[in-house]
Amino acid sequence: MKNLFRAVLFAVLAALSWLPPAAQAAMSEWAESEGGRMRLVAISQPRNDAILALLQIEPKPGWKTYWRDPGDAGMPPQLDFTGSINLVLRSVSFPVPEIGNDDGGRFVGYHQPVSLIVEFAKPLPDAPSTINLNAIVGICEKVCLPFMTNFSMPLKPGQPEGEEFMQLQLAQSALPEKPGKDFEIRNLHFSADSKMIEAEITLPGAEAPQVAIVAPPGLRLGKVEIDAGMDKIAHIRIPVISDKAQAERTITMLVKSGGRAIEATLALK
Incomplete structure (x- = not known):
């Protein structure tokens, strides 16, 4: 059922890619590096008393990036949101990683595009806010190249958010489950x-x-x-x-x- 849900989301995202540019108002430009690219996507309207954003990281074929703990080599993402305006970081959630071994030893991370879900509190609900992020992400092939970039994204309530919302739904479907009695x-x-x-x-x-x-x-x-x-x-x-x-x-x-x-x-x- 979860795979079917993801397949439907992919189909909707493909359709949304033909929408006019206004529907992408809460997406940054892609920052590029030798091993991949990343961008920031945000939902401007609070949901359940939170502002949600995605850091999307796309390694090139043959490259990889890392989970919270990378294993024997590599580096986890280092994300600094302290310069953000009227936003306070609550959490960063990672999708389920690969766990295995490669040339560097034990590996915990991703060979495919990955979206990290970032949750903020907004102390002043009616005041403007801006996400400011300084990011250092490890993207590796034979060697690791720290990918450093920064983003500044003013949030503008009222802008169309169709694609951003679907990107968020897709990212949430890739998160680990909450523990239950059987697991x-x-x-x-x-x-x-x-x-x-x-x-x-x-x-x-x-x-x-x-x-x-x-x-x-x-x-x-x-x-x-x-x-x-x-x-x-x-x-x-x-x-x-x-x-x-x-x-x-x-x-x-x-x-x-x-x-x-x-x-x-x-x-x-």
């Missing part, structure tokens, strides 16, 4: 000697999971160890290499299994 991460904690982080994952089927994690600054972790039993429960262990984290410790964990994916940010106990 969830449980009991994330330090081991008694604090040398390991441990957790249990309830799986939707018999397929062993793939796991990607993002640790807080100062907490350096080793390779994830997975023990997937026959009861749809996987036990994971992550070696703690060093722990100098100063703030509250949370782990963002993405789990893929059985053609599905979940993501959650959990407090370490």
Whole structure:
């Protein structure tokens, strides 16, 4: 059903590409690099008390870009929205990445076009606002080339947003699921000697999971160890290499299994 939904969205987007330029008022020009291109797309009208935008990154064929944690090499996107006017960053959501191995070792990221969903609060609902973004994105082939650019996009309520809205719907359909009873991460904690982080994952089927994690600054972790039993429960262990984290410790964990994916940010106990 999800694939059918995406197919319908692609068809609608193809039709919208023939609309006159006014329908693209909340899209920046493409910024180009040797390995790909990126642009900013925004919805000017608040939805559920939030302003939503997309950073669309398109690697060229044979190139790749990265998730929140890139794996053994590469760099995650570094996005600075602090210069934005009348907008406060709430979150950046990533679509489900590939998890595998390539010439650089373990790889977590994307070989295809990817849209990051950015959510802002708008403190003054009736005042003008502008998205200002300084972006550094890793786009790599044999070597990594940091792709640096900036965008400034005034938001103009009342402008047509047909294509922007459909782009947002398509990006939301590519996000991981929220954990549920049949697929969830449980009991994330330090081991008694604090040398390991441990957790249990309830799986939707018999397929062993793939796991990607993002640790807080100062907490350096080793390779994830997975023990997937026959009861749809996987036990994971992550070696703690060093722990100098100063703030509250949370782990963002993405789990893929059985053609599905979940993501959650959990407090370490």
